Amino acid sequence: MSETLNVLVIGDIIGKAGRTALANHLPALIDRHQVDFTVANGENLAHGFGLTKKVADEMFKIGVDVLTNGNHCWDQREFMSFIDQDDRYVRPMNFTTYAPGRGWTIKQTASGHKIAVINLIGQVFMGPWDCPFAAADRALKEIPEDVAIVLVDMHAEATSEKMGMGWHLDGRASFVYGTHTHVPTCDETVHASGTAYQTDVGMTASYQSIIGMKVEGALYRMVQRLPQRFEAVEKGGSIFATLVSIDALSGKATSIERIHVPAS
Structure with missing residues (x-):
């Protein structure tokens, strides 16, 4: 009889409010839902823009196994100097070939099951990246055949492009x-x-907030249409995540559930 693995996926963690919420609740969530593997998007960990080793290590210590990224990947320039030193980091596979880091990684659960994580970035409204669909195909060819479970973070603006990737990898x-x-x-x-x-x-x-940023600054830019620095809200974080149960042998998902921990 095949084993079922529970995978917890956390979206964009925004600054101190997001990090604090996870520090307070993630270990209990992992225990309550018998989570075998946790992946989170870390491109907004440091004040809402990029990540540093310090804030990334905070996430690893409380139970995150892999951090994916996106368009804010290089906002903290120090990340470029250590992304190659740790295979728990991935950046979009369809970044330029000159970019440091890797577009996919494989990690093992405590029970020894291998899980691959692929990171992609969209093209619509996002920038002149290479084709994410071709990059996804390339990643799947590179991942060893004995890895049944594959998670794909499609960091994108357009709903249609995300849905397209879902069907492309169906x-x-x-x-x-x-x-x-x-x-x-x-x-x-x-x-x-x-x-x-x-x-x-x-x-x-x-x-x-306005997508994690202080309302005043974001509204100023919208209403006045003048430059204004975005600042992440530092308190009152809520957790949104998704729990997926996956058959360890076939790699097929058997159930999916949204998880919400309101701000306390």
Whole structure:
């Protein structure tokens, strides 16, 4: 009889509010849901822009196994100097070939099961990146055949592009999910092929904000249309995450559930 693994996926963690919420609740969530593996998007960990080794280590210590990234990947320049030193970091596979780091990684659970994590970035409204669909195909060819479970973080703006990736990898990935827009979607599903899909996992941050940033500064830019520095809200973080159960032998998802821990 095949074993079922529980995978917890956390979307964009925004600054101190998001980090504090996870520090307070993630260990208990892992215990309560018998989580075998946790992956989170870390591109907003440091004050909402990029990540540093210090804040990344905070996440690893409380139970995050892999940190994915996105368009803010290089905002903290120090990240470029250590991304190659630790295979718990991945950056979008379709970044330029000159970019340091890796577009996919494989880690083992405590029970010895291998899980691959692929990171992609969208092209629509996002920048002149290489084709994410071709990059996904290339990653799947590079990942060894004995790795059944494949998670794919599609960091993208357009819902249609995220859905397109979900169908492009239908039957070839265990869970294809979106990050970047910072708003959780309620379209979580498991396709007949066994591929789970959700358009956006949502952010772990303060929802008394504009996508994690202080309202005053964001509104100033919208209303006045003048430059204003964005600042992440530092308190009152809520957790949004998604729990997926996956058959360890086939790599097919069997269930999917949104997780919400409100701000306390």
